[in-house]
Amino acid sequence: MNAGIQSAALRGRRILVTGAAGFICFHVARRLLDTGVQVLGIDNLNDYYDVSLKQARLDRLARSGFAFARLDIADSAGLMREMAAFKPDAVIHLAAQAGVRYSLTNPQAYASANLTGFLNVLEACREHPVEHLIYASSSSVYGANTKLPFSEADKADHPVSLYGATKRANELMAHAYSHLFAIPATGLRFFTVYGPWGRPDMAYFSFTRKIAAGEPIDVFNEGRMERDFTYVDDVVDAIVALVGRPPQPARDAPGTTPAPHHVYNIGNHTPVPLERFIAVIENAVGRRAIKRMLPMQPGDVHATYADVDDLAAAVGFAPRTSIENGINAFVDWYMDYYQLQHA
Incomplete structure (x- = not known):
């Protein structure tokens, strides 16, 4: 994946990003601005988690080429006004109500943001x-799928959380709009x-905070879980590479109609046992965790593992960040942001 070529092709483009104060979108917007893209960020700055952290991200984006509108995507009229005024070449829609538990x-928050909000984005496009x-x-x-790694060709019709159900609904909604109105759309299954x-x-954030403070951490399913932890810079590489590659009309899977729509897994393709993940955080923080072993929580799954062959074939996606390097980078940021010292 030649990031330099991809970035140069985007220079001067106008891209609307939703969820601009959120974690992934903040990094995407910053990369786009670095490449000379004109960015309009939209976010409602809700209080699902620390609003001051969201504002701090926005403060980092405040520079030439960036405009911001505080707006809830559930506000159809407001979103239409912003689209009409900005006239984006592309939309990167990352706003959502996140969190399984x-x-x-x-x-109701998931119905508003993930269903109504996404419908409004589709209508705006x-x-x-x-x-x-x-x-x-x-x-x-x-x-509830058990075949690993997860492939885009697998059925995805047994969600175990409302969050997962809304995300699958988004894929179906996007496919319908792509088919009916020729909207080129790409869905990204983040891991x-x-x-x-x-x-x-997120667990890695709360683990770091509690380990640094000497507080116990909750380890669900007594640590017998694996996650395909994916470093944010690798995710941004893929998103930037995809912007200039809209899908062409094709059959996504047996039984679907031709539509310019595609869905990709975007993961590290290297699942990490939870116990090892905690050990990496312990090493980065410089303190042992006090573990409180608990049973599996409703909505959780035992393992995630992404088959990324499709994305690799499309844009040369190849995650390059090890869990050790990624966690060290996060812990260094955490200690600096909250003005703490490593143990």
Whole structure:
């Protein structure tokens, strides 16, 4: 994947990004700005987690070429106004209500952001056509699947969380709009993305915070889980490479109609046992974890493992960040951001 060539091809383009104050989108927007792209960021700055962290990300994006609109994507009229005024060449839609466990207690947030909000994005791209819509899906769509690694060719019709169900619904909605209105759309099934400026609700963030503070960490399923942890820079490489490669009309899978729509896994292709993951954080922080072993939680799965051959064939995707290097980078950022010292 030749990042330099891909970046040069985007210079001067106009790209609207949703979820601009969020973890992944912040990194995507920063990369786009570095390549000379005009970026309009949209975010509602909700309080699902620390708003000051979201604002700090936006502060880092405040420079020439970046504009920001505080807007909820569930606001159809507001989104239409921004699309009409900005006239983007492409849309990277990463805004969503994230989190598996939170969907058990606040399902309405997922209906609003992930279903109504996504419908509004599709309608905006229908009313104001773009060259490419890239949107966030999730490895959670694989739900109860047990065949590993997860492949895009596998069925994804047994979600085990409302979050996963909404993400699978997004894929089906996008395919329908691509078929009906020729909207070139690419869905990305993210696999446990981590890195600096990450989300406080993610395990690696809370593990780091609690280990550094000498507090116990909750280890679910007594540590017998594996995750395909994917470093954020590798994810950004893939997204930037895909922007200028909208899918062509084709059959996604048996039984579908021709549509300019494609879905890719985007993972590290190297699942890591949870116990090893915790050990890497311990080494980076310089302190042993106090572990509180707990049973499996509703909505969780035992393992995630991405088959990334399709993405590799499309844009040369090849994750290059080891779990040790990635966690060290995150912990260094964490200690600096919260003004802490390594143990």
